Amino acid sequence: MPNETGISFNEFKKFCQFLNNLDDFAIAMKMYTYAQQPVSQEEFLRAVMVCTGFSLGSHIVNTVFNIFDKDGDGHLSHKEFISLMKDRLHRGARSHLMHSQNTMEAFKTCVKNEMRTF
Numbered sequence: 001m002p003n004e005t006g007i008s009f010n011e012f013k014k015f016c017q018f019l020n021n022l023d024d025f026a027i028a029m030k031m032y033t034y035a036q037q038p039v040s041q042e043e044f045l046r047a048v049m050v051c052t053g054f055s056l057g058s059h060i061v062n063t064v065f066n067i068f069d070k071d072g073d074g075h076l077s078h079k080e081f082i083s084l085m086k087d088r089l090h091r092g093a094r095s096h097l098m099h100s101q102n103t104m105e106a107f108k109t110c111v112k113n114e115m116r117t118f
Helices: 009-020 022-034 041-052 059-068 078-093 103-116
Strands: none
Touching: 009 022, 009 041, 009 059, 041 059, 041 103, 078 103
């Protein structure tokens, strides 16, 4: 990215808050998909504002588009952004670890596994 200035902590924090409301934003993105309309940066900013109540800076939106616009057309599709972000959020949940109801046994197993690595 030319003229890269980096992302401040406040910009990152707002982006994370936006990701917490990703389901609402995904609905807006699907409407564009059904209408066969790609999402421009201006439309992205407007959808974020409607879904979250705050706006992201143009620098962070430009960064998102540079990262996720795979085909380089200057627009985002549902496939390019939402599917990747949802995958990232689900990977962090570690839902496979939350199925155990016996937390003491799960704790013991975890400690044993960690001790084996030493």
